[in-house]
Amino acid sequence: MYSSCGCVSEARQLFDGVCFRDVAFWNAMVAGYAKVGYAQMDRPNEAITMFRRMQLEEVEPDEIAMLAALSACAHLGALELGEWIHNYIDKHGLSKIVPLNNALIDMYAKCGKIEKALEVFKNMEHKSVITWTSMIDGLALHGLGREALEMFSCMERNRIKPNEITFVAILSACCHVGLGMPFEANAPIWGSLLAAARIHGDAELGKQALQHLIKVEPHNSGNYTLLSNIYATQSKWNEAGMVRKVMRDTGVKKMPGGSCIEVNNRVHEFVAGDKLHPQSERIFEVLCKLNLQSKIAMYVQKEHVECLNPIRNQDIFLLLSVHDLV
DSSP states (O other): OTTTTTOHHHHHHHHHTOSSOOHHHHHHHHHHHHHTTTTSTTHHHHHHHHHHHHHHTTOOOOHHHHHHHHHHHHHHTOHHHHHHHHHHHHHTTOTTOHHHHHHHHHHHHHTTOHHHHHHHHHHOSSOOHHHHHHHHHHHHHTTOHHHHHHHHHHHHHTTOOOOHHHHHHHHHHHHHTTOOOSSOOOHHHHHHHHHHHHHHTOHHHHHHHHHHHHHHOTTOHHHHHHHHHHHHHTTOHHHHHHHHHHHHHHTOOOOOOEEEEEETTEEEEEETTOOOSTTHHHHHHHHHHHHHHHHHHHHHHHHHHHHHSOOOHHHHHHHHHHHHHO
16 A cells, blocks of 8 residues: 555565565565655665565565566666566566557667567557557657657557557657658647757747646756757757746756666666765765876876977866866
């Protein structure tokens, strides 16, 4: 009940207080963590950690646990664990379960392995609307717009009725090949257009998309950043600055950048300015050393350039200053 309602902390306390835990207890915790993953940054990691504990305690994961774990893998880009689950599915004869295959397609696509996603798709005997939509969305995510549209045509030929998620995926595919759609758009649609404008360097389309997005999601800083980046890549610094000014004037704060890396079967997430990682001091120490080494390398390169083609001291100072900013 607690995990279904999103109260995973309370569910965890109850879980830890139980001496005997059957597979249902484990399923509830893994699924609970995976479900709230998009709202709370570290929850997918905890879902994966819980799934690994199941293995250590020799609890056989069932379909529910694997679906939740694959969802977490897709969110974090944890390809290694996703591949282990795929092998487990094949080894235990679960490859005919459609939801598991759908989750594998989504996981592979979001982990950058679109060819593996296509392989899973082609090997499926039975395909649901979610199967087709996941594949279309994966192709669009990888910029394969024409392939996604061909997949949609194949879906129609197989008489599978698309749902609203399918049409959002189709819109994203259309954007990648320069097409549009003739009906009133919502936030996901305008967001897809803005992303496509970023890919194709279409500042005017990006500006129009942002004007509509401001009406429906005015506090989404990512939309402003995308348009600002479009202007910046075209050296339109005044326009890029104006977008930043609009953000400041309207009180929109940019979300801190983040990244993640998988090391020793564990995904580590990092957010700009965050010092909550248990090894943050060591990490910053290594970063300082790398920064020093890069400056030394730049100095050596500068000396080499001076020998070949002397430049003014103030130009050297400017180069070093720009490097410090980067």
